[in-house]
Each structure stands twice: as C-alpha cells, then as structure tokens.
Amino acid sequence: MNCPQCQTANGPGSAFCGNCGTRMTVAPAAASAGYPPPQEAGTPLGYGASSAPTGSDAPQGYSAAGGYGTGAPQGQYQPPAGGPPRSSSLPPVSFDHNRLTRADKIVAGGTFITMISIWLPWFSISWGSSTFQDAGSASISGTTGHGWLWLEFIVALALLAYLAARAAWDRLPFTMPVAHAPLLIAGTSLQLLLVLIAFIDIPYGSDGVGWTWGAFIALLAALAAAGPVVGPPVRSYLASRKATGGGPGSY
16 A cells, blocks of 8 residues: 555554554554544544434434433433423412401301301291191201302302401412402492391281391391491491581581
C-alpha cells in the first residue's frame, strides 16, 4: 500500500509509512479481516454512528436517540403522561365556628330545628266518642298535612349550606348576589312565613283536628332563627318613624 504523503510503497501490514512516518488511512489488516471500524464514543454498544438499526430493523423498544427505553435521551426527566396534575379550584376547607357571628349561630341552630320539626307530629286527629269502641286519634307530620312544606326544607337547607361555607373559608370562593345581612333576613323571613301559614292552615278542616307539639316547636324555632336578623332593622325602622312623627306627611 502506498503512503498518501510520499507515495512510498509499504508492506500490507504497515500502520505507518516506513519513509516519512505518516499514519496509513485504513489499517489494511483490519480491512482485510472484515472488522468494522472502531466504535465511536456516544454510540450504543454494538452499533456505529451510521449502523444503528432504524425503522423495521430496530429491535422492539429501541430508539436511535437514546437506545432502548422511551425514546428520550437516557437520564433526562420525562413528565408523566397527561400533563401536570390539576389543582382544585376550591381552596382548602378549614372549619372554624369563630368565623360566624352570634346571630349567625342562632340562625343556624333555629333553622336546623325548624327543618327537623316539619317531620314531627304537627296535627292530631280525633274521631268517635270515648263511649264507643270505634273512638280513636292519630297524628300526622307537617309534611303529611301540607306537602308544600318541603319548600321549607329547601330554604332551610340553603341557609345551612351558606352558613357552613362561611365557617369553612375565610373568604367565600364564590360570589353571592346579595350581601350577608339581607340574605339572612330574606331567608329566615321566608322560612317563618312558610311555617306560619302551615300552622294557621289546619288541614282537613277544624273538625276533630288540632295542633300537637311538633307544630309549636317549628313555630318557635322559626321565630328564634328570624329574631336576631329581622329584629334590629324592624326596631330601627320603628325608631325612625317615631322620631319623624310617624305620619306620611311629616318632615
């Protein structure tokens, strides 16, 4: 093989030129033996830079970029499938009853008792006479006597849910269309009105039908719930009327 520098003929096994010492381009011994060129740094074991298997010739799970695995360079962090975990839109709940005022707690207690009392015995029914064997009596609940009292259940549940949310968060994670005080006034007033109508309107007529203890508990509890929020504005209105003389034409 001739030297590429000085064109001096060298033996077939020479790695360097015997005349000028120039390194031969390809080692003839390696080329004649059929061995592949030396492996380059950074290539997968057993494959050269241009001989790495690709396409249908590549083993299952092999990628030219990073060898076997997910196809990403080895050692590089890959985020989990589906993207980053989503955070909840609601802040963490931390119940603290001190977030409620004294009036709020009274409203909550009275509303809860009113809601429970609509399923208690409200009306008693008597028939016959004590002198006859067919005489007797029975009692019915508020919702049995007045099916529309389920409206009271919905109103009470909404009030309790609102007050529970105020105790759970420092600031409500949602916007209310009405301020706190007017909302309680409207809710407790509606609750009291529903209970008062159901109390006055005795079902099945007044013949042998009367109130029993459940109706009185409901009425007292509804009054107690409305008192702390309805009482102050009513007293303020009456005081202002008294100060101005109370007449429609007074100044």
